[in-house]
Amino acid sequence: MGKGDIRTVAKVSLETPPPQQKILHNRWHPDVPFCGKIANGEVVKIECLDWTGGQIKNSDSADDVKNVDLTQVHYLTGPFEIETAEPGDILLIEIQDVQPLPEQPWGFTGIFDRRNGGGFLDEIYPKAAKAIWDFEGIFCSSRHIPGVRFAGLIHPGILGCAPSPEVLAEWNKRESELITANTLDRVVALPPEPQSVHAGSAEGEIKDKVGREGARTIPGRPEHGGNCDIKNLSRGSKVYLPVHVPGAKFSVGDLHFSQGDGEISFCGAIEMAGVITIKFNVVKNGMAEMGLKSPIYQPGPVEPQFGPGRHIYFEGFSVDEHGKQHYMDATVAYRQTTLRCIEYLRRYGYDDYQIYLLLGCAPVQGHIGGIVDIPNACTTMGLPIDIFEFDISPGAPVKKMDMGSCAYATY
Amino acid sequence: MGKGDIRTVAKVSLETPPPQQKILHNRWHPDVPFCGKIANGEVVKIECLDWTGGQIKNSDSADDVKNVDLTQVHYLTGPFEIETAEPGDILLIEIQDVQPLPEQPWGFTGIFDRRNGGGFLDEIYPKAAKAIWDFEGIFCSSRHIPGVRFAGLIHPGILGCAPSPEVLAEWNKRESELITANTLDRVVALPPEPQSVHAGSAEGEIKDKVGREGARTIPGRPEHGGNCDIKNLSRGSKVYLPVHVPGAKFSVGDLHFSQGDGEISFCGAIEMAGVITIKFNVVKNGMAEMGLKSPIYQPGPVEPQFGPGRHIYFEGFSVDEHGKQHYMDATVAYRQTTLRCIEYLRRYGYDDYQIYLLLGCAPVQGHIGGIVDIPNACTTMGLPIDIFEFDISPGAPVKKMDMGSCAYATY
């Protein structure tokens, strides 16, 4: 037989509750037991649930989003033992394909309630909302955001190897310092959370330990990558991941049919259950030889191409919506950039929540423009014209249309 | 004759000191007098000095960079009266070409001394340094950074219309508040500066007023654009600029042969004297009709294309080089991203200042990755493999080479 016959090393169930599926886990910890073994050089398929483990339904209400249980997330598939991998190596993975599960040809984009998760613009848009996206081959469209349709830049939001005890301790230390020092009226980081912990096949003491110490999967972290939410990590990409424990303990999840740079509404990508095909190679002593402290990657050759001239670029600066000047703050600038885009698209009849949802998941290009001209950072967002079924070019006539509504929560 | 005969509305001199050239100015103020008139619909050529007005020489010492007089910058060409333009309109400009001045076929990239200008990485790299770039048609190369050569993504760093008195007052107010509140051990913004003020043809009271009130040209600002330093604002781009005063008072300058996203070393682009060809059109009442608070643009069709798979992407997170966790700070994340790239390229024999210079001016792609996964912002930088004359692919063998040196200042 050809080498094309690819082994599936983990299957998920859409019926069994995620806590009962031993190939899943929802914390980063070195003691989560291996759920399978993969040879150096092997290509395998790995199935993943959507990151919430099925909490969000294909419906026209966003109550499920409003009430989502975030102590459960993210359900990742793994960890896998990669043969021959040792600390200091690099795990080179090639993403050969990502597909939705055939039995669930749809995904969702959510805006979380400001008091339960929040998002990039939650001070302006505090309510929960949702859009369901139907997949048609490489394309998707949504009954909740009419007038747009685009090809997915399909990718995993989360990839990474488990931290060593030392790396994990460093994470917990620096994040707890941030939490302690916090003076903002909002949650700035999430400490370990025993509730809803899922440590794969581990029970008892090990599971308790994972609950007490395990790092939440929400943030990406420099030492291993994790939840980077990089939209271009799509089919054909090669990623170089630092290895911190024997066997690597590689996990993957949070598959996205599409995402915009920044994934602004937090649950901003088109979240889906799916299957990813990966080739694994171990680069011995790669961290030192490649000079790597964080992952790097090379994209594949098949990103959707619109042509440079088929984008509208919005500019934003580090002066916030109250007129306050911030010092070189690219985060503030990018928030302004997204607001400029919302103002532009609002003219066609969309409501702001629809656009906020759209900018989280459509393949918008978020660029650092200038980051040295004190006091203003400048960022840009490139919106592809051709994802719209009408002409949004700056020169074209504007007509307000009936754009319906996204799904809202009851309040 | 054909309409291709394009009028040059402002010529610069490389010999006459910039303060004596009445078509130049170096502050944003509504009272800087018009230096010429352009019809609605007209295509014109405008010559510009390099942003420092010739302070930086084609030499192998960076003392000129170390001692640069920043009270003089930027020398802009303008302001021009655009016929029929009124406040509330949009000035639509099409950048039809940008070229170096034929008599000066070279440019420079500088790292400023930390105490005189500084830059994105000045806490780590505080010294002044410089690279001279020679132009060969669309390509450039530098004796100070051997082994690289690339096509320019040529563009103006600064474009904009003059502020109204009200807009100017707002700028001065919010920036002075930032200065007043500053607790950092560094300059965070620049107040109006009478020294070296150049108000075009204005003398006496008007010039004094421009000196007292005129906004510095260093930062871009949301209301008009200005020094956005957007590398993709290149040939063929259309930019939509808000108009705040009768006649628009359009100015342009700070031409770049090439720049990387962020222009990280502050004088990070390949700075040059040159000529820009622009078509002007007035969109009546455009600000309201297009919903614009800040400029937007559409790139042209001729950006250098390397293919998505011919980039190495580095990832950075908002954990700084001292291990401190910052909350969702994309600026910190992008600084880490650039450091990861420096560590990677260092292996080939470059010294860190050479790479710092290179990342300011080569067409690197700086992206917002994830900006919602508390507490870590994630940014990426895509480094084009094909600007190097040797193979920097992650899989290729690495050999340390003799890479010479960039130009340094004496200390």
Add this chain to the structure above:
Amino acid sequence: MGKGDIRTVAKVSLETPPPQQKILHNRWHPDVPFCGKIANGEVVKIECLDWTGGQIKNSDSADDVKNVDLTQVHYLTGPFEIETAEPGDILLIEIQDVQPLPEQPWGFTGIFDRRNGGGFLDEIYPKAAKAIWDFEGIFCSSRHIPGVRFAGLIHPGILGCAPSPEVLAEWNKRESELITANTLDRVVALPPEPQSVHAGSAEGEIKDKVGREGARTIPGRPEHGGNCDIKNLSRGSKVYLPVHVPGAKFSVGDLHFSQGDGEISFCGAIEMAGVITIKFNVVKNGMAEMGLKSPIYQPGPVEPQFGPGRHIYFEGFSVDEHGKQHYMDATVAYRQTTLRCIEYLRRYGYDDYQIYLLLGCAPVQGHIGGIVDIPNACTTMGLPIDIFEFDISPGAPVKKMDMGSCAYATY
């Protein structure tokens, strides 16, 4: 449920002999009975066998290619009744996805024996040969052609609606005139062939008629498209097909994992069994309104992108390999172009048949260069550098390697 649940309107079997599968047929004729019905606006999945119906095996001998039975080809799936379609309409199809059958993750490229099918270079390379390609997600590689690996530009070789009796008569007339007038020592066209005819569910008189009159599926034809073998008709493409009979009688087949412009070895694409997802829309009276005599198409946004500078372009002219000057013959020129490429790649250790196979299936760009400079047509072929695992750039050192062998037939 979401609209993403897509109906499969035709399933093929890899076990049942193709002549017994009623959803297949192998001639173009208006009397082949409908095998299913599709609504205007519907998205469906259609399964297809490889074009030979399984005659070629995953083996290291090309005897199967040498002895292929060409009276059977191509096995197409269809014809389908598209509701509301009438002669004069345009059938607008959107190719939403193409995938190999999961149970057969490999494909083949063949060079036919000169006396049984032949190919573009059969006067120089008359023997049968074969390469098997294994699929790894979006990539493929072959044990018969080491050192290359590329992403598929997956597409159907054949798409079209059935001819009307009048159109069919016109085909048979003009092709028989060519056959009659032939003075070349080779087969120039294929008349209707009763042997091995498969008319779907038709038996008896209708099947006999289809055998007597039905047009062979080998050539594409202007009136309906058919076997165009256009490599860019890939995922996301929209194709506008003329309708000649009530219900359109749409058929599809000859799926390719990848192909180069020209498909030079006749069985030159990577042939595979697979499933295609298509959306159907009827454009009433489209032929007249759109001014169409032949199909047109718009590609999708996800073609593999290598960057213009990552190709080597070979030039060929209408002077043949015997030094004879032909008049403006682009076919002769393209043959020379391919020979130039073979000579170039031969230096790395490949034998000519391996390269001939490769140029049929890798995504090479075949362009008309100049077609007006008497007497020489000039064509070019762009070979992507990045499909090779070693550096084939003109400037890189050349080393002859052991490249093994493709599969050959016994003689």
Add this chain to the structure above:
Amino acid sequence: MGKGDIRTVAKVSLETPPPQQKILHNRWHPDVPFCGKIANGEVVKIECLDWTGGQIKNSDSADDVKNVDLTQVHYLTGPFEIETAEPGDILLIEIQDVQPLPEQPWGFTGIFDRRNGGGFLDEIYPKAAKAIWDFEGIFCSSRHIPGVRFAGLIHPGILGCAPSPEVLAEWNKRESELITANTLDRVVALPPEPQSVHAGSAEGEIKDKVGREGARTIPGRPEHGGNCDIKNLSRGSKVYLPVHVPGAKFSVGDLHFSQGDGEISFCGAIEMAGVITIKFNVVKNGMAEMGLKSPIYQPGPVEPQFGPGRHIYFEGFSVDEHGKQHYMDATVAYRQTTLRCIEYLRRYGYDDYQIYLLLGCAPVQGHIGGIVDIPNACTTMGLPIDIFEFDISPGAPVKKMDMGSCAYATY
């Protein structure tokens, strides 16, 4: 001074008649004297007249086209002695820039009279016609073809080194055999032509010999390239040219602001006078080492990019407009392809000659589709949607507009 100061090795005059300019010549012959010397490794600028030497005027009549003197063409600049180049070497040239002459910012596209030059569609469109194009930076537009505007893919139509006496003899032999055997009612090739011969600085016997033996510059030829009219040989391209005589005797000319694949109207590109910047390198013994019988090239990185989905592709087959079936004739197929495009665009109000002119010079993509499916070759032409100022998408409404007229000749 920097190495950016580039020497101009040949200047042309727009006033002096071309026959009096010794840096020009209009035949390929080894005895045309060198007009300058260029070092191995040097970058130089070379000025060129338009290929007719100024016969075509910026006017609204095409009488100049109708009566053009083709015995004079093409006026090439050169030949240059490239130091160290010997027969068997490869001359590697890098095209660093191409620009129109600043004093002549316009170009022309012509359709030649069928009896004086003709073109690809001259049996259908036998009359002389013309369009003048005005340059606006990287863009061009024409008063003779309203509604289109595009960025130039600027390039030289002709590049090459002189033939050796043996190569020249081979050219003359094979082309005269074609002329002798001709039974078509049209000119199929052009023998040496003493009238209007221009042999640079040569007079007397040498000039006579060049007139008697010199090869016409109209066709490209495999041994040296010459008039290939390859639209992508633009800025940044590297071309590898065989050397046949000591010193290479390199010539260049026939500059094009833009061209479509095939340059279908013969004088189909936007012809212009201009200046080209080239870097020269000699690859010793390159013909044998690189396995080259004909030139090859690598494009630069800055071609206009529209995105694959922003093209409409027309299909054509080797069945001619009289319904006659030709055997695998890509030339016939490409003619049909262009006719399909004309029929499509005609609906907007253009007359056929305007479209014929447009398809010669706009950046249309002409591809070999299938070249093995007997008896039909299939070619495609990709028309970029975004060169039109209105929406020509197949789905957009069509309105016939007043498109004026191109320039016609009097008859």
